[in-house]
Amino acid sequence: xxxxxxxxxRASLNGWLVLLLAVASAFxxxxxxxxxxxxxxxxxxxxxxxxxxxxxxPALAFAAVMFTYDSAVVAAGLSGAALLAAVLVYVxxxxxxxxxxxxxILCGVFLIGLYxxxxxxxxxxxxxxxxxxxxxxxxxxxxxxxxxxxxxxLGEAGTELVSEMMDAMYEAVPxxxxxxxxxxxxxxxxxxxxxxxxxCKKQEQIRLSHIRPFRDWAMPRSMMYGxxxxxxxxxxxxxxxxxxxxxxxxxxxxxLAIPLFLQGISVIDFFIVRxxxxxxxxxxLTYVGIGILYQLVFVPLVLVGCFDQVFRLRERMRGxxxxxx
Numbered sequence: 001x002x003x004x005x006x007x008x009x010r011a012s013l014n015g016w017l018v019l020l021l022a023v024a025s026a027f028x029x030x031x032x033x034x035x036x037x038x039x040x041x042x043x044x045x046x047x048x049x050x051x052x053x054x055x056x057x058p059a060l061a062f063a064a065v066m067f068t069y070d071s072a073v074v075a076a077g078l079s080g081a082a083l084l085a086a087v088l089v090y091v092x093x094x095x096x097x098x099x100x101x102x103x104x105i106l107c108g109v110f111l112i113g114l115y116x117x118x119x120x121x122x123x124x125x126x127x128x129x130x131x132x133x134x135x136x137x138x139x140x141x142x143x144x145x146x147x148x149x150x151x152x153x154l155g156e157a158g159t160e161l162v163s164e165m166m167d168a169m170y171e172a173v174p175x176x177x178x179x180x181x182x183x184x185x186x187x188x189x190x191x192x193x194x195x196x197x198x199x200c201k202k203q204e205q206i207r208l209s210h211i212r213p214f215r216d217w218a219m220p221r222s223m224m225y226g227x228x229x230x231x232x233x234x235x236x237x238x239x240x241x242x243x244x245x246x247x248x249x250x251x252x253x254x255x256l257a258i259p260l261f262l263q264g265i266s267v268i269d270f271f272i273v274r275x276x277x278x279x280x281x282x283x284x285l286t287y288v289g290i291g292i293l294y295q296l297v298f299v300p301l302v303l304v305g306c307f308d309q310v311f312r313l314r315e316r317m318r319g320x321x322x323x324x325x
Contacts, residue, residue: 015049019057022046026058030065033078036110037188040082041195044090048206052090059083073124074117081113085189089196096209099193100220106189107182114181130173137173141166175246179254186258215270219259219309227256257302260309264301265290267308274317 022042029035039062047055062082066075085106092102119129141163148159200206234249242248272283290297308314 015046018042018049019046019054022058023061026062027065029082030062036078036082037191038195040086041089041192041199043086044196045199047086047090048094048200049203055086055090056083059086071121073121077113077116077120081109084109085192089192093193093196093208094206099209099211100223103190103193104223106192107185110188111181111185114185115178118181130177133177134170134173137166137170176250178247179250182251182254183258214266215273216314217263217266218314219263219305223259224309227252227259231256260302260305261298263305263308264303267304267314268301270314
């Protein structure tokens with residue numbers, strides 16, 4: 001009896017240590033927001049190892065720090081999104097909810113939180129949604145101009161090039177910034193889903209919904225129809241010369257390109273595994289190459305993903321009768 005009872009206290013102790021680590025990650029994320037790519041997942045995992053209600057503990061620690069040194073709107077946006085993401089990733093995955101749908105919901109939560117934190121202060125004060133972002137770009141431009149004035153070796157041509165680039169960024173904010181937020185929200189949402197699954201992988205008592213290997217991932221048909229409908233709507237709005245048509249179109253293109261880009265990478269991974277020779281080495285080199293040459297390979301990978309989505313290339317190679325495109 002003593003031997004059979006020994007693992008329980010040990011597992012409980014490990015759970016409380018995970019909770020302590022989750023609180024530490026909350027403090028880290030408050031000062032380094034990029035840590036939100038993993039922090040909510042760790043809070044959810046701590047709740048799974050101890051008690052689900054304790055997910056609120058690291059979330060409260062995160063909120064306490066945020067409300068201390070930032071405005072109420074910013075703190076509320078990020079704190080609410082982080083807490084809701086932690087709760088949702090735990091509840092949805094432990095109740096066998098679909099991984100794609102969970103990722104989309106998490107992305108939406110982070111998008112609302114980011115928009116609230118970054119854009120709502122300007123809206124509430126009557127300065128416009130993107131006023132703070134544009135002010136930051138102008139401030140950065142002024143800083144670079146002062147530095148360049150003290151360093152003649154930078155050259156006049158280089159200084160003018162950077163200045164023109166920042167002016168272009170300033171002018172592109174109204175049409176492109178929401179699309180940028182969508183990309184960041186997608187990274188945060190997908191990151192938390194994958195990290196939570198990784199944390200729970202060796203915990204047999206935590207049962208999650210099944211997930212396919214990345215090489216077999218494909219965009220669900222329902223998701224594809226919704227995104228293409230959004231793309232068609234953006235074209236109609238552009239033809240109607242709606243004031244915000246350009247911003248909506250850029251956002252729609254980003255929302256469509258992100259999953260197709262991931263599907264393109266999954267197709268590449270499929271062929272790497274299918275080759276069955278030095279899979280780990282080739283996969284590592286391929287992913288490093290994609291990271292380095294991201295700007296050059298982005299569009300080709302989106303096209304690969306689109307081709308596979310329409311013609312079901314991988315299903316045909318496996319001999320599976322393809323569904324109607």
